[in-house]
Amino acid sequence: MSSGLKGLAKDTVVYGLSSIVGRFLNWLLVPMYVRVLASPGEYGIVTNLYGWTALLLAFLTFGMETTYFRFSTRRDEHEPMRVYANSLLSVIVLSSLFATLGFAFLHPISEFLGYATHPEYVGMLIFIVALDAISSLPFARLRCEEKAWKFAGIKLANIALNILLNIFFLIVCPLIYRHTPQAIEWFYKPDYGVGYILVSNVITSIANMVMLNKEFRGFSYRIDLPLMRRMLPYAIPILGISIAGILNQSVDKILFPFLFADKAEATMQLGIYGACFKIAVVMVMFIQAYRYAIEPFIFKRNREADDRSSNAVTTLYFTIFSLLIYLGVSFYLEDVFKYLVSPAYYEGLRVVPIVMAGEFLFGLYFNLSFWFKLNDQTYWGTLFTVIGCIITVAVIVLMVPVYGYVACAWATVACNGVMLVLSYAVGRKRYPIAYPLRKMGGYVILTAVIFALGMFVPIEPPLWRIVWRALLLCVYIGVAVRTEGLLRVFKR
Numbered sequence: 001m002s003s004g005l006k007g008l009a010k011d012t013v014v015y016g017l018s019s020i021v022g023r024f025l026n027w028l029l030v031p032m033y034v035r036v037l038a039s040p041g042e043y044g045i046v047t048n049l050y051g052w053t054a055l056l057l058a059f060l061t062f063g064m065e066t067t068y069f070r071f072s073t074r075r076d077e078h079e080p081m082r083v084y085a086n087s088l089l090s091v092i093v094l095s096s097l098f099a100t101l102g103f104a105f106l107h108p109i110s111e112f113l114g115y116a117t118h119p120e121y122v123g124m125l126i127f128i129v130a131l132d133a134i135s136s137l138p139f140a141r142l143r144c145e146e147k148a149w150k151f152a153g154i155k156l157a158n159i160a161l162n163i164l165l166n167i168f169f170l171i172v173c174p175l176i177y178r179h180t181p182q183a184i185e186w187f188y189k190p191d192y193g194v195g196y197i198l199v200s201n202v203i204t205s206i207a208n209m210v211m212l213n214k215e216f217r218g219f220s221y222r223i224d225l226p227l228m229r230r231m232l233p234y235a236i237p238i239l240g241i242s243i244a245g246i247l248n249q250s251v252d253k254i255l256f257p258f259l260f261a262d263k264a265e266a267t268m269q270l271g272i273y274g275a276c277f278k279i280a281v282v283m284v285m286f287i288q289a290y291r292y293a294i295e296p297f298i299f300k301r302n303r304e305a306d307d308r309s310s311n312a313v314t315t316l317y318f319t320i321f322s323l324l325i326y327l328g329v330s331f332y333l334e335d336v337f338k339y340l341v342s343p344a345y346y347e348g349l350r351v352v353p354i355v356m357a358g359e360f361l362f363g364l365y366f367n368l369s370f371w372f373k374l375n376d377q378t379y380w381g382t383l384f385t386v387i388g389c390i391i392t393v394a395v396i397v398l399m400v401p402v403y404g405y406v407a408c409a410w411a412t413v414a415c416n417g418v419m420l421v422l423s424y425a426v427g428r429k430r431y432p433i434a435y436p437l438r439k440m441g442g443y444v445i446l447t448a449v450i451f452a453l454g455m456f457v458p459i460e461p462p463l464w465r466i467v468w469r470a471l472l473l474c475v476y477i478g479v480a481v482r483t484e485g486l487l488r489v490f491k492r
Contacts, residue, residue: 027285027340029166030278034342036170037193040271041264044257045194047274048267049121051253052113053129058246060095060133063238064088065140066373067231069299072144080144081219086228088137089221095130102126114257124198131205138215148293154211162204169196237378244385248392248415249362252400252408255393259400273405275341276348280355282329283322287363290318298370308433315367319440320480322360323447327476329356331454331469335462351409358412365420371431372423380430384422388415443480450476 037043064087072080102109103126110119142151173188173196189195247254253274260266298311329337330353338349365384372380392415399407427433450472459465 027278027281029163030275031340031342032166032170033197034275034345036174038191039268040275040344041267042194042271043275044267044269044271045115045121046197047253047270047277048257049125049194049198051250053125053132054250055243055246055254056098056129057133057136058242059239060098060129061091061136061242062094063235063240063242064091065136066238067235068137068140069144070234070373070376071227071231082224082227083231084137084141085219085222086224086231087140088134088216089223090228091137092134095133099126099130114263118195121195121198124195124202128198128201128205131209135205135208135212138212141215154208157211158204158208161207162200165200165203166197169200234376234378237382238373240382241378241385244382244389247389248385248412248419251389251392252396252405252411255396256400256405256408259397269405272345272348273351273408275345276351277355279329279333279337279340279349280352280359283325283356283359283363286322286325287359287366290363291366294367298374308431311367311370312433312435315364316436316439316484318363318367319443320484322363323443324473324476324480326353326356326360327447327450327454327473329353330451331473332466335466348405351406354406354409355412358409358416361413361416361420365416365423368420368423368427368435371427371433375431377430380423380426384419387422388419391415391418439483446476446479 033043033046034040037046068083068087072083103123106119106123106126107116110116110122113122115121139151139154142148142154169188170193173184174190176184177188177190253270256270256273257263257266260269294314298314333349333352337352338346341348369381369384372378392411395411395414396408399411424435454469454472457468459468
C-alpha cells in the first residue's frame with residue numbers, strides 16, 4: 001500500500017507541475033489584467049466568458065475521459081486503443097457539430113450573451129472550446145498510460161506560450177505603440193484588451209493540438225458500435241455529473257450579468273469577484289493535480305481486486321494537505337496575497353476563505369464519489385450533482401441581488417456540502433468504504449482551532465503576525481507528520 005501511495009504522490013507532484021505550477025503562472029497574469037484592463041468591468045467580461053468555457057467543455061467532452069479510464073482498465077473489456085478511438089471520435093464529432101452551429105448562429109448568440117458589439121469574442125470562444133475539448137482525450141490517454149512527464153511538459157509549454165502572448169499583446173505592444181505606432185498599427189488596436197486575452201488563447205489551443213499530434217495517431221479511426229453501446233450508458237450519467245458539477249462551480253459567473261438591471265454594475269462586481277476568486281484557486285490547483293493522479297490510480301487498484309482501502313487512505317491524506325493549504329492562504333491573505341490584485345479589488349478578499357471552504361468540500365465529495373464509478377452506478381452522481389446544481393442556482397438567484405457576489409461564495413459551500421453528505425449516506429449502503437472519519441474530523445477541528453488562533457488573536461506589527469501564523473502552520477504540519485508517519489510512508 002505504501003508503495004502505491006508513494007507512486008500516487010509522485011504522480012500528483014508531476015501533474016502538479018502542469019496544474020499547480022502552471023495555473024500558478026497563469027494566476028500571476030491576474031495582477032497584470034487588473035492593472036492593464038481599463039476597469040474591473042472589463043475583467044468581469046473575461047470572468048463571464050471563461051465561465052461559459054468551463055460549462056461548454058464539460059458538455060463537449062461528454063464524460064468520455066472517465067469512461068475511457070473505466071473501460072480501458074476493465075478486466076473483461078476490449079483493448080484500450082479501441083476504447084480510446086471510440087472516446088476520441090465521439091468528442092471530435094460533437095465538437096465539430098458545436099463549432100459549425102456556433103459560427104452559423106454567431107450573431108444571435110452574441111446578442112443574447114450581451115456581446116453584440118464584439119461577436120468575435122464569442123467566435124473565438126467557440127473555437128477555443130472545440131479544440132480544447134478534442135485535446136482532452138489525448139491528455140487522458142497520457143494519464144492512463146502513466147506518461148505524467150509528457151503530460152506535464154505539454155501543459156507547461158502551452159501555459160508558457162499563453163503567458164508570453166499575453167505579455168506581448170498587453171504590455172509590449174502598448175509600449176511599442178506609444179513610441180513607434182507605425183510599426184504595429186497594421187495589426188494592433190490599443191483598446192482591444194479583452195480581445196487579446198482571447199487571441200492568445202486561440203493561438204495556444206492550436207499549439208496544444210500540434211504538440212499532441214502523436215496521440216492522434218497509432219489507431220484506426222473507426223467507431224466500434226457494440227462497444228459504444230456499452231460505453232454510452234456509463235458516459236451519459238458522467239456527462240450529467242460533469243455539467244451539473246461545472247454549473248455548481250461556474251453558474252455564478254454565467255448568471256451574474258442577468259441578475260442586475262444595471263449591466264455595468266454587474267460586470268464591475270463580477271470583475272471584483274472573479275479576480276479575488278483567483279486567489280482561492282490555490283486550493284483548486286491542488287485538487288486538480290490530485291484528480292489527475294487519483295483517477296487512474298483508483299481504477300487500476302480495483303482492476304485486479306476490490307481494493308477499497310486505497311480510497312479511504314487517499315481521502316485522509318487529501319484532507320490533511322487541503323486543510324494545510326486552506327490555513328496557509330487564509331493566514332497570508334491580508335499580508336501577501338492581496339497584492340496580487342489592485343486596491344480597487346480589495347473589498348472582494350472576504351470571499352476567499354469561503355470559496356476555499358467550498359472547494360475543500362468539493363474535493364472531499366470527489367473522493368467519496370468513486371464508489372458509484374467503480375460500481376457502475378454513475379446515475380447516483382448525476383442525481384447528487386443535479387440536486388447540488390438546484391441549490392446553487394436557487395441561492396444565487398435569490399441572494400445575489402441582495403448580497404452581491406458574497407452569495408456566490410456561500411452557494412458553493414451549500415452545494416458541495418449537500419452533495420458530500422448525500423454521497424456518503426448512499427455510498428455507505430451501496431458500496432461501504434471504511435473512511436477514517438474520526439481522524440478526518442480531528443484534522444478539521446485542529447484546523448478550526450489553529451485558524452481561530454491565527455485570525456482572531458490581535459498581533460501587530462504585521463511581521464510578528466506573519467511569524468505567529470508561520471509557527472501555527474508548523475504546529476499543524478508537526479501534528480500531521482507525527483500522527484500519520486507521513487515521512488515513513490513516502491520513504492518506502
